[in-house]
Amino acid sequence: MENYLNDLNAPQLEAVLHRDGPLIIIAGAGSGKTKVLTTRIAHLLKEGVSAFNILALTFTNKAASEMKERIKTILNHSDPLNLYIGTFHSVFARILRVEAPQLGYPTNFTIYDPEDAKSLIKTIIQGYNLDDKLYKPNLILNRISDAKNNLISPKAYNENPKFQEEDRMRKKPELGKVYQKYTDECFKNGAMDFDDLLVNMHTLLIKFPAALHKYQHKFKYILIDEYQDTNYLQYCVIKMLADANENICVVGDDAQSIYSFRGATIDNILNFHKNYDQVKTIILDQNYRSHQNILHAANAVIKKNNLQMQKNLWTHNPIGEKIKLIQTQSDSDEGKKIADIIKEQNLRHHIDYKDMAILYRTNAQSRSFEEALRRQNIPYKIYGGISFYQRKEVKDILAYLRILTNHADNEQLKRIINTPTRGIGKTTIEKCLIISAEQNIPFYDIIKTPEAYGFKSATATALANFSTLLQYLTTLMPKQNAYEITEQVCKHSLLLKEYLSDKTVEGIARYQNVQELLNSIKEWTELPDNEDGEFIDKSLSAYLQQIALLTDTDKNNAEDLNSIKLMTVHSAKGLEFKAVFVVGMEEELFPSSQNLNDIKDLEEERRLFYVAITRAKMKLWLSNAQQRYKYGLLSMNDPSRFIDEIPAELIENMVMKNDYNPQYFSKPQDYAKFGFKNKTLNHDLKPKDTDNYKQKDLNFATKEKIQTPNNSVFVNEIGIYKIDQKLMHLKFGNGRISLLEGDINNIIAHIIFDNHPNEVKRIFMKYAKIQILE
């Protein structure tokens, strides 16, 4: 514990020991950035700085929780009380929960995710009778987000002829009006979108000197991670908070700036020394992560960028293996080949699955790998994509919960008032919303007394009944915890019944998602009260607050512990793996077709590639396919230019053009399991017959439909399973089948799991994440 300073190198130690005054750390990839940050915080605490006075901001919840963990470890588990470590959004949300009333918001304000925001924008566009072909919610939201992140209020926006002109050019002259309306509506609904969390924090500090004073003195030491990814708004807030003490430490790497599309600006790093006197600058350029070949490749690639701070990472690590290049004919071959290599790495080279990752440019690329990994029985975990909390059925339930905690939120009520259908149609809802807007009465209050607003007979009854239900559920809030209320909501709203009665594949999946939501809420309410020494409020609003800013990437289940990880390069930032596969290395894909024209955009793509390479500790593969399916359509692409930017001597070419021969997926019985007839099998084993191969592969993906999003490995033949079959369920662990029922399309196995020997679980094999144990 006392020797926590011992294993730091000189610049790292200097950064940790630097006590007061502005400090900027330029930390190359793998140079021990997190270690410095966490050790620095631990050291401050050791030196007697109160945890209460420290603020550390990160970009992801994951980074934040990792930092907390590591600080605890350094301090030998004496718990870091009241440390404000979190993302910009979560920390500011936490502060705004207290301060919101000053800004005219309720303390239990709702947080809108981009989907909520888009839906509101859509309503506004319709309300103004604007052409939704021109006014696409997505683009509008981006524009509004840009404005907010540059601190341009709706008023300023509308008074600025430059924006008016730009919008006219883009045939969206009313955009400013939409921005204003959107802001007003959010406010009326008691809701903040992600950007508002920052904007309102800024407003709070600007408008209320007492608040500024309070937080300036609370946060005597401020640390910012990934400073290269901060935008102007974040910069302004940080600047204000830090101005009283100037004990601000920022860590960043311009070479890893990959969020400029979100308004991040590298200027914040470049100008740091202009903002403060006597800035201390420390450069960490010794890399502890990667073998030399990998690091050299990364250095060579990033050198191609003009706009950057020159630096050269070096390492004492071994030279290591060369980078391996894989070219395949198609995207599905790419999946198979890589699944094959992964298996080999695991079996022959004893690299755990959890130490490997497949990184891609876009989430859509995950499919071919999912399929291949599933066939090989390789456990995998996909990060990103459609988050659990974004699923329709989950959002519907959350909408019920949110309206209970915030009656002003018309958006949530609109979402659920007829879900499940209860005879309240479009016209009725529209009428309510018009009344709500005209008379400034929340939707929620209108339906309490529908007759008073001119609704008659069946409609009025339906509205009043629903209102009664919501009011009843509201009365439960003080008495019951989040889980108990959610149970009541599911029951009384008849949502659960609705899902349960839907026997389609999707319906069953939805039901299971709802169950998973219930389970996770239950789990949350059962957490011990005093983790981190904090009392944890188990109320519904507390629950909603904490999930609002969660993403899938943050959930870390034990069941994923030995899974290979699939994610976008963006979400891989900050992580490291022994073996990394950067896939889809093709022009138009990586670099993305949208970023080929502007040199600045292209350089960001290159930094993204740099980030991808530098995730690898020991082994790195790059792969590209000659053709791939882009939502149904076949497209052909050249290998990425980035491949050529790696010096040839660092690369070992494993061209697989027409001689792909699966090593681990070649036994006939393997194919039979998937319903391939022998003919197909022959095609599969004769890869030179590429046309047929392709054709069959397409069939597999489309027509045979033997798999669904979360499903198992073997599903289409009941003969695959037998009584006493041993298998592993990703959630429940090992078990054996005691009984089989259902039909070929829906096999239900009764399984007794080792952890619950006295309990028989009925598992829908179609959906379960199952691995057969031979």
Add this chain to the structure above:
DNA sequence: CTTTACCCACTTTTT
């Protein structure tokens, strides 16, 4: 008011 069937746009990346 509800259900169904077709059409379309969508895929850059995230809090």
Add this chain to the structure above:
DNA sequence: GTGGGTAAAG
């Protein structure tokens, strides 16, 4: 290949 939105039928 998916999901959402719309129009017509029930």
